[in-house]
Amino acid sequence: MRIKIENLRKLLNSLRIIAAIALVFLLFGCPDKPAEPKPAGKVQFVFEHFVDGVQALYNQMAYTNASGNSWELSEVQWFLSEVTLNKKDGNKLKLNKWIDYHYIDTDIPSTFTWDVEDSVDVGDYESVSFVFGFKGEKNIPFMFVNPPESQMFWPYYLGGDSGGYHYMKLNGFWLDSSQYRRAFNFHLGVGQYQDENGNRPTDEDGNFYFVQNWFTVTLPAAFKMEDSAKVQITVRMNLEKWFTTPNNYNHDDWGPDVMENQKAMKLISENGQDVFTISKILNL
């Protein structure tokens, strides 16, 4: 049988096209292999409340602060947010894949434990940072609709658009200079700007000015995260420190209410810098 060269050429061209198509499929058609999961573990935070080195007692006039006030603790409710785990190599891991805040309430023991959903990369960590309360741009009115968080709302009149919620309510009683048992509401949140006459000036649109009182805390916390491990970090609030260092806070001077007293809240915010410690780190 005689084969025409032209037919052979046609055959060769067809084979080339087929080969090219096959090559394209080979390069791009095969599905990607699933990525190997990065080795990671989990973190659990536990929150405890101490006074003078001992687990806090409630509803008992058991304490004396640095200013000499005898005082008792009724309850404390507070937020922390933007928790970040800081690695030795300088990398930071912000725990914000699900929620980036936690609410702690001594009336609700279930809030003392927070199992963080985020995966935590393996490696050596050296500290934990968090914001006490919320930064202004995150402290949005109405962002919480359900209790108990919604009950921490800070009135719009006192905080505006960047002051939706209390950072903390620390409620209790103290013995005043007449030994009379008086209630105090040691509350921290957004302050109102007041002029030297105690008036609240407004901008041209009638909006008040506000002062942010949140602060960031960084606590030494050395731990090694291994693959599939769970590390428990206990954050302790040392309540006596709210009333001292750098400012000795005297209830007789400031009285029972501070939400509209930016001078008082500034002192409280400054005192808050050393209120927290990491008391324990455990591998669970």
Add this chain to the structure above:
Amino acid sequence: MKNMNKVKIFLELVVILSFVLLLSACPPPPEPWEPTPYEWPKPFGDRPWFPTTMNIPADNPMTVEGVELGRYLFYDTRLSGRSDCDMQMSCATCHLQEKGFKVGIDHPKFIGGHPRGLPDTQYPEGKLTPHYNLPLVNLVFNMNGYLWNGMIYNGNPNLGNAAYGVPAEPQYHLRNIESLVWMGIYAQHEMNGTVDSTVAMIKTITKNPSYPDLFKAAFGDEEITYDRISKAIAQFIRSIVSYNCKYHQWVRKEITNLTPQEYRGYTIFMSEKGDCFHCHGDPVLLTTNLFYNNGLDTVFSDPRDRYGVTKNPMDKGVYKATSLINCAINAPYMHDGRFKTLEEVINHYSDGVHYSAYIDPLMKWVAYGGTQLTDTEKADLLTFLNTLTDYDLLTNPAYKRPADLITGCE
């Protein structure tokens, strides 16, 4: 052969025809029961307004048909299980829509707004309720316990209540609004009846309304049981929500016209000057639904305070902080109705707070007897409280007495 084929065809036709006749004689299959899921109002557009956590038990989902049946039962005075008009009582007897589903100080039957139960030989005038009643508004958002002392709460292990004459049997738990319904039927200071007589009575009513039809629509068949009665009424009560008082509209920025006096009152309410907000300031519910000793007394002997439930010594003289929605129209106030006007309430918090070892620390002005408002500030605060009246709720047809409900005792 041809004849055989004809016979075969004929026989086949007969069989087919018989089959068709048989099918047409069968009754049609029953229509599947599909209640209509209840839809909640969305007053804030896409933004959430109400809490998304709602106190709805898994065995009583909200349906349109369930709420409608509950509305009839809520208003039907034959719920007390009697036909004698003098012995009839419904939920609405003491929870009036025009009073924000409270009793109201000018109630035609209950002097000073203090409800009484149906009479018996022991109490010919009817037994007074131990506490004044609370408004049945926004209850679905309360996760912290119902009644002044929070006695009715999820997870309550207690059964029945001897003080209310309710048997200690599993169906008579104390967990949710369903429990309040049977407590209302049994309690001597309320309907003073029995669930058996209530069920028997409701079963007799087939016109205006037809309860069998309403029960079928709500539960899939016409069976009338006490469990279904309590569930339907509970659904209706849960459906009663408030979101449209002037203050709510202002918070949502739908209106901007708080008067200068109303705004001054708002700043007193929402600052530590009046200091109302810590317990009543939630902008949606106007309550935390929590419990406080608010300095009413120095000695505490009420067995039905919060201590009566928790046995926590710090809970003596502690009661629910009620919602202030509609407070301007639903006197009297406090668990014992001691204050007849809002002015009296304001005066209490301004000048009349009593110290005790159990006072809540949020009542921090107790050292001065209260917040020490001036007369002008009191007037401003009162004006603001008037912005909490939700006229839409007070007149909403969805919550009204059904027009075709005829008991014969109107």
